[in-house]
Amino acid sequence: MTAALPASAHGIWDDAPAAGWEDAFLSGNGEYGIMVLGDPHAERVVVNHHRFVLPNGTHDARPPRLAHLLPRVRELALAGRRAEASRLLGGGRELRWTQSFHPGFALTIDAAGPGGAVEPGGAAGAGAAALPAGYRRSTDFRTGEVVVEWAGGERRGFVSRADGLVVLRLEAGDCVVGLTGDLPGRPADVRYETAAYQHGQDVFLRIRGHYPPVGGAYGFEGLALLTGDVRVLGDRVAVRGPALLTMMLDRPGTPPWRTAELEETLRVRSPAGYADLLARHAARHSPAYDRASLDLAVPAAERELPVGELLARQAADPQRPYPALVERLFHAGRYLLLSASGVLPPRLTGLWLGSWDAAWAGDFTTDANLNLQLAGANIGALPEVSEAYARLIGSQVDDWRRNAEAIYGARGLLAPSRTDGEHGHLFHMHDDWPFAAWLPGADWLLFPLYEHHLVTGEPLGELAGWLTEAAAFFADVLTVSAADGTVVVVPSYSAETGPLDDDGRPVHLAVNATMDIAAARHALATADAVTGTDRWAALRGRLPAYRVDERGALAEWAWPGYRSDEDHRHVSHLYPVWPLGEINPDDTPELAAAARRALVLRGDENLSAHGSLHRALVAARLRDGALAGENVAKILGNDMFFRSLMSSHNPGRETYNADAAHALPGVLIESLVHSRPGRVRLLPAPLPGLDRGVLRGATCRGRVTVEELAWDASSVRARLLSPVDQRLTVSSPYGDVAVELRAGRPVELVFGPRTDGT
Incomplete structure (x- = not known):
């Protein structure tokens, strides 16, 4: 507490x-x-x-009927005529926006x-x-x-x-x-x-x-x-x-x-x-x-400083985190995230706006921003936020079904890349922005709900059916095979970029986006898990392998000849690292190294908040605290917080935007505790400059609460609690220990140079 x-x-x-x-x-x-x-x-x-x-005529917008065009779209994309394929799919439509908040x-x-x-x-x-x-x-x-x-x-x-x-x-x-x-x-x-x-x-x-x-x-x-x-x-x-x-x-x-x-x-x-x-x-x-708090051993006098002085002290040393500000941002971020979540989850601006010029319509941008804002909800003990998110998804699943049928003639779920909260129909697309080809949306957007189940143990309920429908969509859409029987994902789109053409310009519609492969693999495996069958195993086994390019980096597309735009804010191809955890240093060390290489090579484009914190989340999963810290420093050191501690989208407090404010607590928790059922890892990626502190109330996948985690230069102490009997492995920088948890009985662990835990 x-x-x-x-x-x-x-x-x-x-x-x-x-x-x-x-x-x-x-x-x-x-x-x-x-x-x-x-x-x-x-x-x-x-x-x-x-x-x-604000009404703009899209309240009743519906997805276009494109299924009859898909054979030709696929043919053109596979022939390398991707711009033509994109124009055919886009149909010359004007890019229509959601109703603006x-x-x-x-x-x-x-x-x-x-x-x-x-x-x-x-x-x-x-x-x-x-x-x-x-x-x-x-x-x-x-x-x-x-x-x-x-x-x-x-x-x-x-x-x-x-x-x-x-x-x-x-x-x-x-x-x-x-x-x-x-x-x-x-x-x-x-x-x-x-x-x-x-x-x-x-x-x-x-x-x-x-x-x-x-x-x-x-x-x-x-x-x-x-x-x-x-x-x-x-x-x-x-x-x-x-x-x-x-x-x-x-x-x-x-x-x-x-x-x-x-x-x-x-x-x-x-x-x-x-x-x-x-x-x-x-x-x-x-x-x-x-339910959760962070204590970074800040001197009492610094905790009493006005917010302007906290921001000024961080600005005076932009490359090093100022613990008094970081601690306050953790609490402010949870406060703002909770306060913005109820009938709906947070928008791009949370729940607040003071002028009529909201960037990107102030909507729910679902191909990156919304999930990033929710990064700390489940693991930060805020089920209220997850419940608000479930209301949004539950109100739009029928629309996702209509999208899948109209655009692909398929069963299952096709989610849009953005919504104003009033409906979930996919209409935001044109020749250069092929959002009809963004296939992983349902898996990506259902994941926070599945993670809520992993954290709380609550029954899946209707989510089980939605997860199965996400798999059915891929089964219907993955109709093209290579000569060796491997599935080819086409059309495919790694939001919001594409392989470069001969003139060095991105053409977004492509083949075998890594995020699509990861989403298909996860959707098919999860559907089998929740139904207790192996119905989807054969198709899962035919999915293409991830590709490592000549630089040793995880490629954004598992297709030969593509060159990626490395100066781009999105890192969709790292979906199998965060949040899926499919690629990780324990089980797939070679791919984990390739993912890290991809992360290091990626430029920052406009230093957007969501881009930097997405990178930080991936780095934390790869257990690279220094790299995670570098990306957090881009947020802390570039004047991106207003005096309310709401954040901006870009440096210099340009564009009021909740991404950094809401996502930062999730980054901090991930750097201190990573979990999956059966394993809790303490201090997987501690951030430089935050050398000691106490985290309380983090909630883990696998129904474990870290009631308290205290760390300094020489030891790690933790108190764990589970509502059910279970056995798990607890790891720290000092080693691993097997722990038997009894329902409702906290277990104290101490790690240090001379002990593996007790």
Whole structure:
């Protein structure tokens, strides 16, 4: 548990308001999210909803019917005419994007003068007034509460996981509260209307957003109930003294507006008061957050530093991890991942956005980013995140079946490379981006759910059927054989790159992508495992072997003559290393060495967060802590964290993006504990500069919890617990030991230069 760490390790504070929405402090319940900018005189709280996506005509998009083209596509690809094959598959289509995630609106809290008028430095001059004495803003990761305080005033807020409310407590003297849709980049054809009104004894603020008539949803609504000494002031509410504000949002839908239902729900849920509402929320949030923690032996004075100073100290020595920041990023990442997961898993921006220009539509990019964000969910004891992910997958499996039938005339599941969360139909493709040829998606996306089963031991349920369908898809699609009977995977696509043509440009459609081979091998083996049969064994035995190129590197395509683009952010061909673990130093040492060679040769392109942390995860699986550390340093040392400790996609805080923030805890856990059923390896790839510490609460594949792992320069100590009797091998840098675990009885192990464990 986290009791061994002081409260300061489980939160952040700042001595200045957010300079922009990207630095806003964050809270969320997996459905609603708030971004608190923290200006005492002119507070702005941006309100988000996981389902707020701007209609663009793709709500009813369906996969194209392409199965009749596949014989010719295959013929062209095998003849080396890959660009022609890609054009035939793409059909000259325009690249259509998912519906873009967008912010909802902002709550405004402005200082009021006599009679309720807004003071200078309020709405019109936000941020202009000098900060009052004692200013401080903070986020408590253990409760999800964001606090802005100063001499004579305070505001507190959180988003309740228990009651489905945004909750704010205002103790800031007189103020005027309103709602606005005036956020950066708002399209001209998105309209807002606001109102303040009294209904009986209750005072409400309402905002409605109206979408353009493109199709799909017509708009959305937010409604706030204010209690205390409050009165309607035009389209805002004047507040004197302490007040409570509770808010609900209605997801986009069809008419009529549901204002009356929202009013009634707010009346029922709000009388408890702020403290009781916070306690109800914390009873759900805190136990999940508290299951795991990381203590890097940070001096107490450094744990008390404001977030800006933590970031500044890392920037002063960018090549070495600053333990105080790394420790805080571990906790912040778990907090943000949990807070962004509920009705859906985290988007590219988690659950938060302050402007209408989300990169890549702020969607769920499923060919890399989503799984990378989830890297620490199962092994970091956050089943709530896995459950949110299961909701997304379960809602779209029928769409994956339609994709497989329409595009390949096949049974089984074909997943898209991206989704806005509203459906899973594959339509994002054109001549140069052959996402219809991205075959491994179902296996890749089902893996976190299968890993959840391995970690928890929970029954597979309907997942067993989906895993079998993933195998059936490959059985129907793998129709081409070489002269020796080996299956040829065609068309094939290693997202988001391809072999270079004669002019050195990538042509994406190809043959025998390594990720496809790995996914087929895993899908067929897993289907046999969950059904207790060998139905798929013969086909699995005909899959092509992985190819090692003339440089000694694992090739991205198991096909002769291809040259890879080595300056690319994706490393899809290392799927058999992470997360599958098929290639590993124990069982396949030669292939593991080839995979490491491939990792070293790969360039960084634009130093994207997901690219660097994907590399770090692979390096950890290969037990190369130095290489994992080099890739983590690319994140820590390139100014990629905002003052909320949300991250950016590129160096210099370019493009608000949750990949690094959410994935980093998974990288740290993988560097300290690796597991598979029957084996737990301690310190497989410790990162340079993190020479001692304590990890608590990591959960292992095989139903083992590492209640505590402590390490320093001379020893490793661990306490393991299993809910069932089992025998396993525990490894450390000092050797291996066989351990008998009895259900519910922790076992203590000590490793060092003179002992193999006890």
